[in-house]
Amino acid sequence: MYKIAVIGGPDTVIGFKALGLDTFPVRTGEEARHIFRAITKPDQPDEYAIIYLEENLAEALKGDIARFKDSPSPAVILIPGKDGSLGLGQSALQAAVERAVGANIL
Amino acid sequence: MPKSAVTPTRMVLNQLKGRLRTASRGHKLLKDKRDEEMRQFMDIVRRNKVLREKVDKGLSEAFAAMSMASAVMSPEMLEQSLLYARQQIQLDVSHRNIMSVNVPVYAFNSQSPDQSGQLPYGFAQTSGELDDAISRLYAVFEDMLELAQVEKTMQLLAEDIEKTRRRVNALEYVMIPELQENIRYITMKLAENESSTKVRLIKVKEMVLQQAHHYER
Numbered sequence: 001m002y003k004i005a006v007i008g009g010p011d012t013v014i015g016f017k018a019l020g021l022d023t024f025p026v027r028t029g030e031e032a033r034h035i036f037r038a039i040t041k042p043d044q045p046d047e048y049a050i051i052y053l054e055e056n057l058a059e060a061l062k063g064d065i066a067r068f069k070d071s072p073s074p075a076v077i078l079i080p081g082k083d084g085s086l087g088l089g090q091s092a093l094q095a096a097v098e099r100a101v102g103a104n105i106l
Numbered sequence: 107m108p109k110s111a112v113t114p115t116r117m118v119l120n121q122l123k124g125r126l127r128t129a130s131r132g133h134k135l136l137k138d139k140r141d142e143e144m145r146q147f148m149d150i151v152r153r154n155k156v157l158r159e160k161v162d163k164g165l166s167e168a169f170a171a172m173s174m175a176s177a178v179m180s181p182e183m184l185e186q187s188l189l190y191a192r193q194q195i196q197l198d199v200s201h202r203n204i205m206s207v208n209v210p211v212y213a214f215n216s217q218s219p220d221q222s223g224q225l226p227y228g229f230a231q232t233s234g235e236l237d238d239a240i241s242r243l244y245a246v247f248e249d250m251l252e253l254a255q256v257e258k259t260m261q262l263l264a265e266d267i268e269k270t271r272r273r274v275n276a277l278e279y280v281m282i283p284e285l286q287e288n289i290r291y292i293t294m295k296l297a298e299n300e301s302s303t304k305v306r307l308i309k310v311k312e313m314v315l316q317q318a319h320h321y322e323r
Contacts, residue, residue: 002197018188020195050254075258085162100264
């Protein structure tokens with residue numbers, strides 16, 4: 001069985017806690033990186049298949065996210081934070097298209 | 107002239123011809139694979155786009171509802187109500203094969219101990235806004251799950267398309283022309299050798315005839 005993690009600001013993640021997801025409230029990118037590395041360690045008792053990450057933390061975790069881009073698990077998905085969407089999710093899509101097609105055709 | 111040194115013999119020629127056949131067949135197959143992958147990829151990208159917009163919108167609504175809830179309730183109370191989830195969401199991951207790319211398929215089952223719904227708290231001390239926020243969040247969660255699946259699929263497929271594209275190009279623009287060039291070189295060299303042998307034989311014949319019969323032409 002796999003689990004789902006949500007990393008984000010305290011206000012963002014609190015709702016997901018009620019849904020039964022594992023939430024990790026963080027305040028800084030540093031903290032987020034720490035947690036991200038801890039839960040993506042290979043020898044975990046229970047593995048996370050999906051990690052939802054608040055967009056504004058994405059910049060701090062750029063390298064760590066890129067590491068999992070080509071591996072089947074976990075999926076790192078950016079979600080907009082409490083303050084609205086930054087459009088980073090869209091840019092991930094564009095990056096994938098650019099990679100596959102060789103040009104941005106969207 | 108070929109770049110690498112090839113020995114112009116019939117054996118090498120046969121080997122090269124065999125390799126050229128394999129390379130052309132591989133090129134054709136990979137090209138088909140790339141085209142099909144691309145078709146699938148575009149479908150997925152479109153789906154991803156729709157889902158992403160849906161999730162962005164749904165989440166911002168849910169967050170708005172949540173901040174409404176936190177405005178009416180005290181932060182301590184809010185935190186307390188949400189502290190213990192009534193259900194545990196567990197994720198089942200299976201795999202699907204798209205053009206020999208293994209992509210994950212997620213299915214979640216929420217295990218609630220009883221049938222009293224998804225809300226992890228009693229109604230007595232919480233506000234209606236919180237119920238609203240949670241149910242909105244719950245609604246958007248299913249989209250989020252599909253988004254995760256689609257986005258991962260998209261990334262994995264993009265990687266594989268890139269790989270296939272490189273292979274197709276390498277075959278088309280490097281390997282196949284080089285093989286053809288080498289084959290042409292050997293064929294020409296062999297023809298050249300053959301005609302020089304012929305000329306030599308004619309010459310030798312002439313010399314032998316002259317020695318034997320003092321034959322003059």
